[in-house]
Amino acid sequence: MKRIGSVCEYINDRDKELYHRYREALATAQTIKLDDILLSVIHSRTSRLWLSEDRAAEIIKSFIRADGKFKPNPKRAEIYSEVWRRYRRLRSKRPNDAFSDIVFDVVNSPADSFYLTIGSAKVIICKIRCRLRRLK
Numbered sequence: 001m002k003r004i005g006s007v008c009e010y011i012n013d014r015d016k017e018l019y020h021r022y023r024e025a026l027a028t029a030q031t032i033k034l035d036d037i038l039l040s041v042i043h044s045r046t047s048r049l050w051l052s053e054d055r056a057a058e059i060i061k062s063f064i065r066a067d068g069k070f071k072p073n074p075k076r077a078e079i080y081s082e083v084w085r086r087y088r089r090l091r092s093k094r095p096n097d098a099f100s101d102i103v104f105d106v107v108n109s110p111a112d113s114f115y116l117t118i119g120s121a122k123v124i125i126c127k128i129r130c131r132l133r134r135l136k
Contacts, residue, residue: 014050038121042114049107056107079115
């Protein structure tokens with residue numbers, strides 16, 4: 001179970017990728033409407049699922065046990081379902097592979113979304129922009 005205050009070790013990489021997509025979207029936008037830009041950014045393709053292998057393993061094991069342990073918000077429910085869907089697909093293709101190898105491939109393959117809300121993306125972008133301003 002995820003602990004309050006725990007932080008994914010990939011958060012800096014996710015934030016860099018999110019900010020890069022944000023800058024690309026700004027550069028190509030005809031009109032600047034922040035929510036529209038962020039919506040396109042959070043639904044853009046990413047290099048991986050942005051959660052740790054340990055967290056993905058917990059999610060998959062919970063689905064296997066069908067214990068209903070997770071009662072996530074809608075965005076987390078989407079990523080949990082995606083983790084489970086990918087796991088089942090890979091497990092059926094590679095039934096003899098180790099659980100950890102499949103989990104590694106599940107989280108390290110490209111994703112169709114950042115699985116963030118617009119509000120979360122705004123907070124991340126604002127933090128990055130503030131940090132960049134302090135460096136100047």
